[in-house]
Amino acid sequence: MSVRIIRTQDWADPVPPARREVRTATPELPDDTKPPVLFVPGFGHGAWAYAEHWMEHAAGRGFAVHAVSPRGHGGSEPAPRATLRAYAHDVVQVAAALPHQAVLVGHGAGALVVAHALARYPARAGVLAAPVFGGWATLGLALRRNLFGTLPAAFGGRLRLTRRQLFSRDLPDPAARGYLGRIGHASARAQWELLRARPPEQPVGDPPVLVVGTPDDRVVPRTALDNVARRYGGAPLLFPGMGHDLMLDARWQEPLDAILDWLEKGDH
Numbered sequence: 001m002s003v004r005i006i007r008t009q010d011w012a013d014p015v016p017p018a019r020r021e022v023r024t025a026t027p028e029l030p031d032d033t034k035p036p037v038l039f040v041p042g043f044g045h046g047a048w049a050y051a052e053h054w055m056e057h058a059a060g061r062g063f064a065v066h067a068v069s070p071r072g073h074g075g076s077e078p079a080p081r082a083t084l085r086a087y088a089h090d091v092v093q094v095a096a097a098l099p100h101q102a103v104l105v106g107h108g109a110g111a112l113v114v115a116h117a118l119a120r121y122p123a124r125a126g127v128l129a130a131p132v133f134g135g136w137a138t139l140g141l142a143l144r145r146n147l148f149g150t151l152p153a154a155f156g157g158r159l160r161l162t163r164r165q166l167f168s169r170d171l172p173d174p175a176a177r178g179y180l181g182r183i184g185h186a187s188a189r190a191q192w193e194l195l196r197a198r199p200p201e202q203p204v205g206d207p208p209v210l211v212v213g214t215p216d217d218r219v220v221p222r223t224a225l226d227n228v229a230r231r232y233g234g235a236p237l238l239f240p241g242m243g244h245d246l247m248l249d250a251r252w253q254e255p256l257d258a259i260l261d262w263l264e265k266g267d268h
Contacts (some may be wrong), residue, residue, distance in 0.1 A: 015089040021075035022094055023067045025059040035124040035263070036098050039067040040091050040117075041261075042108025042132065043186035043194075044161075046074020049245070050108075053252045056223040061260050066102075068094045070113065072187055082187040088116035095121050103263060104172040108132045108219070109186070109194055114171075118209075119201035125266070126209040127149060127259050130220050130244050131228045151258070165218045165267050167243040170250035179248050211233070212255050214242040237262075 006185065037058060039050040047067035056240035058234045070087040072079035081194075091113060095102045103125045106114030118126050161183070161223035163176045203209065213225045229236040239246070239255050246255045 015083075015086045018071040018079055018086075018090065019077040019163045020071065020090050020094065021047055021069040021073075023051050023055065025051075025055040027059045027064065029062065030064065032064040032100075032184065033244040034063050035101045036066065036097070036100055037263075038091070038095050038102045038104050039065065039113050040110040041067070041073065041106065042110040042130075043191070044073070044183040045110070045245075046076070046182075046184070048074055049247055051155040052248055054247045054256050057253060057256055058260060063260065063263075065227045066094065066098065070110075073184065075152075079228075080187055082190055082197075084113060084116060084190050087190065088120065091117040092121045095123070101128065105259065106131070108244065109134075109190075111224065112194065112200065114121050115200035115203075118203035118207065119199060120204065123203070123207050123264065125207050126203065126210065126233075127262075128228060128234075129255065129259075130213045130217055130222055131211060131225070132194070133199075133228055134196070135225065151224055161219070161244075165243070166245045167249050168216070168251075170241070171243070172250075173246075175248075179245070184260045194250060197205070207268060210259065211236040212239070212246070212259060213237075214244070215241045216240060216242065216244065217244050219244040229234045 004026040041047065041049050046069040050067040055065045055067060065106045068090060069076040071077055072082050088181065095104060101124045104123045105115060105127040107129040109132045111128035111135050114126055114128060114204065163180060167176045211229035211232065211234065212238050213220060215222050215238050225236040237258055242251055243249045
């Protein structure tokens with residue numbers, strides 16, 4: 001495994017600073033044996049997506065948890081020209097400011113952002129939930145299942161995902177509509193970079209990486225889940241019957257408990 005030491009672009013074209021939203025939930029009884037967890041949302045989502053369920057539940061299990069909204073997302077500063085590199089920069093900056101080495105958890109396209117961040121930050125572990133690593137195969141699936149919501153994104157417009165793509169039928173319609181109404185969009189440049197699918201570099205320090213998802217995902221093909229997991233030396237942990245937005249769907253607790261169990265049982 002090779003790790004890049006010098007990145008010319010970082011000093012020739014540094015990422016500009018931006019105000020970032022970070023939400024935090026802490027356990028009533030801090031447990032120093034458990035690493036802090038930093039949640040990273042996917043495109044269009046913000047820290048709010050984790051604050052709905054996952055943050056308080058993880059804190060209840062003794063983990064200090066944080067969620068960052070990368071620039072242009074949630075309550076962070078608008079950034080209409082942001083790049084994937086800028087999103088990864090935001091994650092690294094927040095993680096580096098935590099008092100202990102953190103676990104990075106990314107969802108959707110946020111999993112790709114975490115994968116890029118892992119090449120720059122020596123995380124305790126990484127978790128890639130329903131990872132969207134891009135490429136034309138993912139675009140083809142999205143076009144087949146949501147032509148009019150996906151096609152504008154290929155030309156710099158806004159990506160609009162449907163209830164059926166994001167959630168299972170078990171999630172009540174009022175909740176689904178509420179979540180859909182809160183979803184924004186990433187920058188056109190970042191969306192285009194996602195389609196180009198530049199593979200992330202190898203993680204610094206070879207941390208363990210867990211891939212979780214659902215075989216019923218209508219955004220991420222099952223083959224893509226297998227490929228991402230294989231890249232990190234494992235197989236995906238699957239939760240049938242769930243939608244793409246694992247942290248918001250009706251059975252949100254199941255994948256989160258599995259992630260926390262994995263962190264507790266492993267040497268992370």
